[in-house]
Amino acid sequence: MDVKKIGVVGAGTMGNGIAHVAAMNGYDVVMVDVKDELLERAFATITKNLDRMVKKEKITEADKQAALEKIRPSTELKELADCDIVIEAVTEDLSIKLDVFRQMDSICKQDAILASNTSSISITQLAAVTGRPEMVIGMHFMNPVPVMKLVEIVKGLQTSDSTYKIVHDLAEKLGKTPVLVNDYPGFISNRVLMPMINEACWALMQGVATKEAIDTVMKLGMAHPMGPFELADLIGLDVCLAIMEVLYEGFSDSKYRPCPLLRNMVKAGYLGRKTKRGFYTYE
Numbered sequence: 657m658d659v660k661k662i663g664v665v666g667a668g669t670m671g672n673g674i675a676h677v678a679a680m681n682g683y684d685v686v687m688v689d690v691k692d693e694l695l696e697r698a699f700a701t702i703t704k705n706l707d708r709m710v711k712k713e714k715i716t717e718a719d720k721q722a723a724l725e726k727i728r729p730s731t732e733l734k735e736l737a738d739c740d741i742v743i744e745a746v747t748e749d750l751s752i753k754l755d756v757f758r759q760m761d762s763i764c765k766q767d768a769i770l771a772s773n774t775s776s777i778s779i780t781q782l783a784a785v786t787g788r789p790e791m792v793i794g795m796h797f798m799n800p801v802p803v804m805k806l807v808e809i810v811k812g813l814q815t816s817d818s819t820y821k822i823v824h825d826l827a828e829k830l831g832k833t834p835v836l837v838n839d840y841p842g843f844i845s846n847r848v849l850m851p852m853i854n855e856a857c858w859a860l861m862q863g864v865a866t867k868e869a870i871d872t873v874m875k876l877g878m879a880h881p882m883g884p885f886e887l888a889d890l891i892g893l894d895v896c897l898a899i900m901e902v903l904y905e906g907f908s909d910s911k912y913r914p915c916p917l918l919r920n921m922v923k924a925g926y927l928g929r930k931t932k933r934g935f936y937t938y939e
Contacts, residue, residue, distance in 0.1 A: 657767060659826050660684065663742035665733070665756055667698035670773050671745035673801025676702045679726035680715075680802075681830050686736055687729050695729035702727065705802055733759055741826065743795055745773040748898045753777060754785050761786035769819055771795040775846050775895070776902040779812035779839045789814035793823050796843060797832070799891065807832040812839045841906030842899060850899045856884035857915035867935050885935035889928035893935075897922050 662678045664671050667689035675687045675698070689695050706720040728735070736742050742764055744756050753774065760770050770792045772782055783792035794810025807827045811820055820836070827834035837843045842850065856870050865873070871883020880887075888896050897919065903912035921927075921934065928934030 657740060657769075657822055659740040659822065659829075661686065661739045663688065663736040663739035663764075664745060665689075665736070665742060665760065666745035666747075666773075667694050667729070668745065668747075669799060670797060670801060672698035672701050673799070674743055674745060674773065674797055675727055676705060676723070676802050677797075677830050677832075679723040680706075680719075683726065685727045686739060687727055688731065688733055688735060689729075690731060692729075692731060695731070699724075699727070699729060733763055736760065737763055738765060739768055741769040741771060741823070743771045743773055748775060748777065748895055750777055750781070753782060757782050757792070758785050761788060767791075769793065769822060771823060773797055776842045776899040778841070778906075779810045780814065783812045783814050790816040791819050793819050794839070794843070795823055795827070796845065798845070805831075805833045806845070807834050808843050808845055809834045809836050810839055810843055811836065842903050846899045847903065850896060850903065851912060853884045853888050853896055854900055854912075854915050854918065856888075857918045860885075861915060861917040889934035889936055889938075891928065892930055893918060893921050893927045 661684040779794040783789035796808035798804035867885045900914040
């Protein structure tokens with residue numbers, strides 16, 4: 657199948673980033689969310705990011721306008737009917753994702769691939785609620801999508817080799833580096849990353865060091881571009897907690913038990929940059 661039109665469900669940080677990258681690479685994009693104001697905010701974000709690229713002389717003003725014209729925002733899932741692939745990028749909640757996949761399956765054409773940008777939820781489980789499980793796959797982009805090169809391509813138990821090949825090739829056409837992983841909790845990126853962030857939370861809670869000290873150790877000692885608390889604030893503490901819960905439940909192993917401090921931060925509504933307060937405070 658030659659992919660020409662891409663649907664994106666969810667216009668948040670990841671969804672608008674995926675729409676941005678797809679449009680920049682010449683694909684027609686349908687970006688769907690539940691409210692017009694969410695779509696307007698997403699379109700403004702894409703415009704701002706493209707303006708930044710123009711200012712850095714990475715693209716021209718004409719390139720920017722061409723990309724924006726490729727994106728059609730909508731509050732109606734039925735607008736996805738003629739897309740060749742639809743990438744779900746809604747909140748990291750299993751029940752919400754299952755409902756979205758049921759709806760996409762009923763709306764999208766029979767040969768459309770249904771992909772999920774989930775960072776930890778089972779692709780096999782999402783595929784099972786559709787009538788096309790062999791055409792369901794994970795396409796896990798990294799944040800920020802326009803900058804980060806990696807895409808984890810996750811094969812569920814039912815995913816066909818032909819579906820994988822189409823999505824692998826699409827990722828490369830989007831300028832990304834696809835890496836194949838199998839469907840186990842957290843895949844690879846978050847199975848390795850989130851326990852590190854969680855362990856940093858334990859160290860902070862137990863008074864081993866301050867958050868600033870822990871971040872400095874990881875940046876200067878391990879050459880990480882961001883410390884674990886800076887990164888957690890960027891990702892969102894609610895997302896970090898949700899992924900740790902998936903790991904804990906999926907493996908039934910105490911080493912994945914979410915730190916109580918992380919739980920309390922989320923209960924308090926201190927979710928990181930998006931709420932202006934997480935481990936650090938943002939103006």
